[in-house]
Amino acid sequence: MTNTPPLAELWQMLRFGLIGLAASMTHILAAALMIMVFPALHEFIVNALAYIVAFGISLAGHQRVTFRRSASLWRFTVMSLAGFSINNLVLAGALGVGVTGLWAIATAVVVAAVASYVLARCWVFTQ
Numbered sequence: 544m545t546n547t548p549p550l551a552e553l554w555q556m557l558r559f560g561l562i563g564l565a566a567s568m569t570h571i572l573a574a575a576l577m578i579m580v581f582p583a584l585h586e587f588i589v590n591a592l593a594y595i596v597a598f599g600i601s602l603a604g605h606q607r608v609t610f611r612r613s614a615s616l617w618r619f620t621v622m623s624l625a626g627f628s629i630n631n632l633v634l635a636g637a638l639g640v641g642v643t644g645l646w647a648i649a650t651a652v653v654v655a656a657v658a659s660y661v662l663a664r665c666w667v668f669t670q
Contacts, residue, residue: 562604
């Protein structure tokens with residue numbers, strides 16, 4: 544007997560990853576654009592604004608594609624803010640060790656995505 548998740552679970556994880564990738568790429572592209580247009584903005588400000596842009600992509604995508612059901616908006620917001628908090632902690636750590644700009648933001652986005660899946664799967668989109 545193996546501990547491999549059933550095929551449906553693997554497919555759901557793949558969909559989550561694809562939507563997360565779309566939201567993360569939106570986040571990173573919005574951040575890159577803001578850094579190019581407003582180079583004096585601090586990374587935390589750029590990150591917060593890019594997060595807001597990506598939030599809508601994430602909510603719509605996970606409701607329509609990943610879990611195929613509506614989420615409680617407050618639970619999704621709590622999950623998203625928890626992910627954003629983790630994102631900012633990682634960003635602070637990256638900045639603290641000398642990683643700056645888009646590399647710091649991209650690292651923070653990837654780490655927060657893992658935590659977001661766990662919360663989404665176990666709490667936000669439960670049946």
